[in-house]
Amino acid sequence: MNHTNYQIENWKHQLQNSIRTREELAKWIHISPEEEAGIQALSHTRWSITPYYASLMDPDDPNCPIRKQVIPSIHEKENRYGMDDYLMFKENRRDEADIRPDAIGRQYKDRIAFTVTDRCGIYCRHCFRKEVVVDQEIQLRFDVDEGIAWISEHPEIRDVLITGGDPLMLSDDKLEYLIRKLREIPHIEMIRFGSRLPVVLPQRITPGLKRVLGGFHRVPIWLNTQVNHPKEITPQLAHAVYDLLSCGVNVGNQMVLLKGINDDDATFKKLHLKLLQARIRPYYVFYCEPAPGIDHFRTSVERGAELIRDNLRGHTTGLAQPMYVLATNIGKIPLMPDYYIQEKTEEHYILKNHRGETTTIPNIPEVE
Ligand SMILES: *Cc1c(COP(=O)(O)O)cnc(C)c1O
């Protein structure tokens, strides 16, 4: 068997052998009573863990950050603050004059989110799209040709973010078709993918996929993945990223801020440093959105900005700096630590650095 076939079989093999029952999970970890209760109570929702991702779980620690992301929790049934029909709320800018297919999410003039599937490699318990992807309470049509037709009729769209679910769950042939069709549209300047597969199924980055995504082209491909914890940064992930970069695909990270998983100083800092070591550029840190059933993952709004202030900004290279954003129904709102300017007068600014030291620079008027 040659290398190519092995890798292709390997990713399909991973999906076919994913963990979806209590019995299979028990082969990997000592299931805690709370996890037991969660699995029972949430059995009607999708859950699935690739053997690769399961191998990152700590068999003896119920607080393992990998376990918390994929094992159903009874807390998903408690919903004090999440908004029902959250996805519909986020899409509420649709009006009569703005008819578009379900697959097209729009909050900006020049770019859209194009949903091409509701399948994922694993089903994250913290997913803000969980009503569609995990709980399957909302049914939408994710028709690729409908989406492409809409995009080709909207010349103001220059940037297409292909999302899901996880778009790399599509076959190489379907991805090739999608990319080719988008590149045929003259006003499309870039294509982006949002995919967790490099993290949860790095075997998906096969030579065949590299042929589909790779190569020099007028319309480049960018990919943002979702690494939430340093334990997820393995040699396999680093290799998958190297394979993507070496065929021409830029790789960034979109972390979701999750209570008890990555909201402490040490984990947050280590994650961002390790991302650079794996050649991944931190892009966004997202506040855990007010979607239903994920209250137990949510931190305060300020927490993300505090973590950047206390661990990254000034403490380490500017390359490790993500932007902290709240994704809302009117777009993503940046919320950055705002403490640098201590005082501004007619004569000067007093500026503060990450060590708490201050300096004074003159307030110089602009010269005509
Ligand atoms: C997140 C998102 C985008 C992309 O936003 P960037 O800030 O450019 O990464 C585009 N459209 C929608 C609807 C989105 O939710």
Ligand code: SF4
């Ligand atoms: S991979 Fe993305 S879309 Fe899929 S469950 Fe996880 S967060 Fe949601």
